Amino acid sequence: MSETPRGSTAKWWALGVLAMTELVIVLDNTIVTIALPRAQEELGLSDGQRQWVVTAYALAFGALLLLGGRIADYWGRKRTFMAGLLGFGLASTWGGLVQSGLELVTARGVQGAFAALLAPASLAMVTVTFPRGRDRNTAFAIFGTVAGAGSAIGLVLGGVLTEYASWRWCLLVNIVFVVIVIAGAVLLLGESKAEGDNRHDVGGAVTVTLGLGSLVYGFTLAEHGWGSADTILFLALGAALIAAFVVVERRVRQPLLPLRVVLDKVRGGVFVITAVMGSSLIGALLYLTFYFQLVLGMSPLVSGLANLPMTVVIFLCTPLATRFLGRFGPRPLMVLGPLISAAGLFCLLGITSEGNFWLQVLPGLVLLGIGLTMLFVPSQSLALAGVAPEDAGVASAVVNASLNIGGSVGLAVFTVIYANSFGAATRRGAVDVDAFTEGYRATFLAAGVAMVAAALVGYFLVRGRKEDLLPAWEDEDGADAVHAR
Template structure:
């Protein structure tokens, strides 16, 4: 049994640490996971509904991806700032405000009568999601003590997060096929009301952990840089790496470089750069970036392959994800116990290997294949790998982080996941589109299959990145900080 840093620390709770069995812990965890589930649902729920939405709202093909892009801009652009605000203002306050914003955006999406209204409403949803996700995770991280209890809690969180995207595909297909695509957004409103009531009852309203003033200049530079990067990557997915896309990417990198310079000159930076000297944090974010990227791209292209090549309806495609979702959930729930027994390093390496096998199986699917025979088994293998790796990656990315910076650390890893998904989808889509065009164009099933095959094979780089980062993790455990009761 390994004793490296990638193994869950077994140190006894220190003075001031969270109660090893926090009062109301299971109910609190359920509330936080419900909030995260709502967010992850909306990352993927629109994928199988896109053709129907496009037809009803008369959205041109050139702007169709903005349904996802607008959400990604709001989500990815504000995550780090929202996470830091959770530290400064209190995670409970930021969480409640985020749920309200998300509900307003969801209602507007469900009532949208044009593409433009839908795009703006999706951006509002993304902003709300950026506030909710790091605040909820920060509350979880300071509530459960280090060791097996936190590993189990993160396993449940990982099950919800990893399974949420696949359940989104399922519900998107069911609502679109049996009712209306508008239900995929309107269902969030009662969810949000339930979460607000539960948070008010179960999450304590305690003083914030961090002290200091908001770094407005740093926040502006960071948010602007992230928005330009997300926008550039999303546009690349739609039109390729044009001069406009390259300009957006370059602008984003310039703003982030200026952000790095500015953070060295302020007393209370929005992101203390010294945090990245913790190799678990820096490498953990690389793992989150690559793991999220391969998951987002695989789910998206598998759904398109089933519908565009193999003739599956949106309902059938959604139903195909049902057993995948169940297995992802089971794998993620087991990941906490596996981390405690074998260490994060071993679990993450197995996760990466299963992801790679699933991608190879998807790449082998023939144009005249059956989605139940050729796609579902591959998604099962891939999904188990994703379920196993989600929580351990988050564990690594927050190891050794003080309680006063858990909101920030949570925002960073959520940003890595979100940006990883957008960038991977953009790059792999460009590869798939170009291969398809060279093989005969999108009118040919064989050409489409060749494009998807190239995309799946290109995505193999990402599990390799995960494996390399895991092997580079420090072998000496990082001392777990004292973790007080949840701040609110």
């Protein structure tokens, strides 16, 4: 069943509402990053709690996305979307009013849980609103660009709010977005959901959520040593639960994640690349922000503006990447994008404690913007190509889960790498700013190596053609093979 807008004007206004939702979800990954030094000082956060302000959101978001995607498919995408919006707004209000570090981490986790309802519902609605042709590619390019630029926009907006209002407004500002999106959703969005007798896969939901949570928590514990009993226990428990999830999904009649969604070679490659992109993007931007404020002494506002070149490059390059996609297909973008992003991260290895933004940072940001654009434009569309309408929500969830779980794991691993490098520098007698800088360089190196590995995945697995971007319900002549209605 689908009542999504079909008019040529209405569907583009609907895309605007959905894209704004994606912007809010993504920028909340980074908007608090700029505010963390101020929040840490006011609330007395430990360094571990500081990391968890970012990790709690990404972990809850990523771990619950599959369940959120199935709820959207079965309960109704607009209904799920509205429930997610209201919950997200309330959690943001709570986060802006907290009085302790534990409260802030908890509020961020609740935010992420409601974002797990919002994200798959909004992307699934884009899928059924734009079922074919050039409009579909354009819609996904816009949606992907907003997702890509959202991280950098969050850093700029966070800097402005922290500098001129309070770090708390980095959370309270979501209320404004939520009110606007609710009004637009009521007027412009129609309902759609999968038909039939749909039942939720409780066993799958429990095993995958606990499994992903255990894995990420295990990686965060690795800061105290990879060989520690707690680290090994949680990593092993996470792996066992994920294996149990696969067994459950093979046996239940209506699985939370139909394995056909992820076992496709091309789609699986895109999910892997998206996870690596999430780890590198979240980790690199977090530690670059710390470099700006703790080493170069930038204010929150200037620190946020320092990330603006990457956002500008993303917007400028999107039309070119979209045209490139239409002419050459997705594979060249999925190989060149990670390589150019890696080049940008390797450029950041030149940072020093004295610092020169124009020579040491700006070239890396420009290359990152180019590379990320080449990934954002095709990844959403390619990951959903060939997916049946009834699986649109869960496939959308896997895309977002890959990005956020990748970000959670990446941030945990990069924190371990940073801590080890910082500790080694201090043992050699380095002063704090030099030790900080050495730790940040180590994280950029690790992120760059990960992006090179992603390029190899793109080369060997992503062999999609232009025609492969067609949805499952459209044949090559443009006719509906399976109607979304």
